[in-house]
Amino acid sequence: RRQAGSSSSLSCRCERRGSCGASFLLRPLHVVPKWHFTSMSLSKRTQSGLNSSLTAPVGYITDGMARLLRREWSLAKLRKQTWLQFIVPFVFPTSVYLATYLGNLWMALPLVLAYVILPLADILVGEDDFYPEEYKKHPGKNGKDATVDSPMYWLLPIIWAPVQLHCVYHGCMVYASGDLSWFEQLALLGSVSLIVSGGYAVSHELIHKHSVVEKAAAWGIMLSTGYMHFLVEHIHGHHKRVATPEDPASARFGESYWQFLPRTVIGSYKSAWGLELARLRRKGESVWSLQNQMIWFHILPVFVTLFVYAMGGYDAAVFFVVQCVVSTMFFEGINYIEHYGLEREKRPNGKYEPVNFNHSWNANTFVTNLVLLRLQRHSDHHMHPARRYQVLRHFDPAPQLPYGYSIMVLSAFIPWLWRRMMDHRVLAYRKWWSEEGCARVQRCLAEGNAQ
Numbered sequence: 001r002r003q004a005g006s007s008s009s010l011s012c013r014c015e016r017r018g019s020c021g022a023s024f025l026l027r028p029l030h031v032v033p034k035w036h037f038t039s040m041s042l043s044k045r046t047q048s049g050l051n052s053s054l055t056a057p058v059g060y061i062t063d064g065m066a067r068l069l070r071r072e073w074s075l076a077k078l079r080k081q082t083w084l085q086f087i088v089p090f091v092f093p094t095s096v097y098l099a100t101y102l103g104n105l106w107m108a109l110p111l112v113l114a115y116v117i118l119p120l121a122d123i124l125v126g127e128d129d130f131y132p133e134e135y136k137k138h139p140g141k142n143g144k145d146a147t148v149d150s151p152m153y154w155l156l157p158i159i160w161a162p163v164q165l166h167c168v169y170h171g172c173m174v175y176a177s178g179d180l181s182w183f184e185q186l187a188l189l190g191s192v193s194l195i196v197s198g199g200y201a202v203s204h205e206l207i208h209k210h211s212v213v214e215k216a217a218a219w220g221i222m223l224s225t226g227y228m229h230f231l232v233e234h235i236h237g238h239h240k241r242v243a244t245p246e247d248p249a250s251a252r253f254g255e256s257y258w259q260f261l262p263r264t265v266i267g268s269y270k271s272a273w274g275l276e277l278a279r280l281r282r283k284g285e286s287v288w289s290l291q292n293q294m295i296w297f298h299i300l301p302v303f304v305t306l307f308v309y310a311m312g313g314y315d316a317a318v319f320f321v322v323q324c325v326v327s328t329m330f331f332e333g334i335n336y337i338e339h340y341g342l343e344r345e346k347r348p349n350g351k352y353e354p355v356n357f358n359h360s361w362n363a364n365t366f367v368t369n370l371v372l373l374r375l376q377r378h379s380d381h382h383m384h385p386a387r388r389y390q391v392l393r394h395f396d397p398a399p400q401l402p403y404g405y406s407i408m409v410l411s412a413f414i415p416w417l418w419r420r421m422m423d424h425r426v427l428a429y430r431k432w433w434s435e436e437g438c439a440r441v442q443r444c445l446a447e448g449n450a451q
Contacts, residue, residue, distance in 0.1 A: 085390070086152050088370040089160070092198060093167045096191050100174045107180075107187035110194055114406050122365035122404045128374075128394065129366075153390045157202045157373065158213060161220040164199045168192055168224040168323065169308070175319040176312035193323045196224055197330035201372045207231055208385045223304050226324035227331070228297035229272035237271045239385055243344045243359040244352055253341035253426055256415035260336050261329065272297075333409040337361060338378050341426035342399065355382050357398040358433055364394045368404040376405060397437055399429050 092110055099109040171192035175185065199221045206218035222228045234249075241247035248267025251260045276294045277287060285291045301324075309317035342359050344352040357379035369376055377392040379399075401408050402421060412418050 082150070085370055086156055088367065089156070089198075089373070090163065092371070093163050093195055096167055096195060097170065099191060100170065100188065103180075103184060105183075107184045107191070110191035111187065114194055115410060118367060118371065119404060119407050121367040125366045127364045127366060128369045153388065154214075157206050157389075158217045160199065160202045161217040164195060164202075164221055165224055167195050168320065169311075171323065172308050172316040172319050173312050176316035178315065189319070189323055189326060193326035193330060196323060196327035197334070198371065199224065200230075200327075200331040200334070201375045203230075204234065204375065205373050205389050207235060219300075223300055224324075225327060225331075226301040226321070227328050228301065229269055229294060231297070232275055232293060233268045233272040235385075236275045237268070239355075239382065242355060242382060243339050243342050244346075247339075249335050250339040251336045251341070253343075254419070254423070255340075257333060257336050257412040257418065258415065261332055264332055264335060265328070330409065333412050334375075334405060336412050337401065337405065337408045340422060342429075357383060357395045358429075358437070361399045361401050362394065363401040363404050363408070365404040368406065372405060376401075397441065399425075 092113060095110045095113055099107045102109075171188055174180070175188055180188065203218045203221040206214045206221070209215070218231065219228070222231060238247060238249045241250075243250050245252070248264045248271060251257075255263075273294055276292060280287060280289065280292060283291065288295075290296075305317055305320055308320045338361055339359065340361065342361070344355070344359055346352050360378040360382050362379055363376040365376065373389040374392045375381070375389075377394050379395055380387065380392045402425070403411075411421055
């Protein structure tokens with residue numbers, strides 16, 4: 001304001017799509033919600049009875065805010081840099097190697113990145129404003145655009161498979177060295193489990209594809225989890241029964257994470273067996289046939305455990321098994337928050353309504369979208385399971401989580417905090433959808449206004 005030589009006030013109007021937290025700092029002044037500033041100009045504000053001891057820090061903060069606002073263009077430009085997608089996910093495995101090299105308190109570096117730096121980066125950088133439709137209107141060379149058609153998008157999840165496998169092996173060998181304090185042991189366990197739980201998101205992307213290479217990469221990733229029946233149950237079970245009482249991977253309203261965890265682990269395992277046996281019956285194969293994937297899902301993790309035992313001894317094998325358990329708990333935390341309290345309507349013919357965007361919780365934070373391959377755009381994934389991660393869409397009317405996945409998963413581990421954050425949002429969304437949302441969507445579709 002000083003540079004422009006203006007003495008006008010900072011009266012602001014409220015933006016319709018306001019968000020919580022400090023994200024308002026990243027908007028130009030004319031769209032900052034009105035409750036962040038009074039109609040009093042800064043010059044008057046600093047002179048209206050403020051103690052001289054407070055004037056300096058207040059001026060420093062407001063000047064810093066103004067500088068940040070003036071540089072919003074750089075953040076918008078940053079969000080358009082597609083090369084970030086190929087670098088940001090690998091920051092976390094790299095941090096594990098760096099942590100084991102430095103040791104001591106540095107061993108917790110991956111956890112600090114995931115649960116401190118990542119949420120702060122989401123707040124500072126803002127929402128993911130990439131929409132595939134924009135690039136379809138302006139195709140690049142040969143009718144393609146590098147933003148969505150680059151082969152690197154196909155290659156990235158495949159590269160993740162050997163990276164994750166080596167990261168787990170490295171963690172097992174470091175733990176087996178016996179030179180770690182109790183803090184370093186716990187931090188290493190949490191860090192490796194964090195990488196493996198992120199690998200679930202990558203495998204989740206790959207198992208919906210038909211390429212042999214992508215399927216093999218998904219199997220490789222799941223080898224380090226011991227939870228390989230996910231490969232069957234997720235596609236043929238969860239996607240068909242999502243947001244219904246029959247789905248063990250959809251959390252019910254009022255159900256805590258610790259109630260959901262045993263129900264989903266046991267229910268998903270039983271569901272996977274039922275689905276695989278049904279497939280074998282259709283093919284005329286025996287349950288003891290080598291075509292039975294569930295047999296391989298038990299044998300392969302045992303082989304991996306024996307290999308780790310042969311290379312690092314008993315301690316390495318124990319570490320591998322425990323990290324499988326912990327990473328699965330993190331992963332089921334993601335499952336818990338994705339569909340909590342959302343339900344598909346059962347029709348008079350006994351069938352459920354088709355899956356729509358109102359049956360999954362979403363979060364559109366930019367940095368976490370890079371890390372988890374846009375898993376947070378979960379509604380579009382369930383509506384179009386084969387759609388690749390780089391072109392998943394965000395829907396404004398879809399249920400929106402207040403924060404990114406990292407904060408929400410930690411909140412899910414504390415039932416009273418989770419229910420305080422989410423129960424009122426579930427009820428409010430249900431009310432809005434029944435009274436207004438569904439009718440508005442149908443009206444827009446009838447008018448041809450799909451966008």
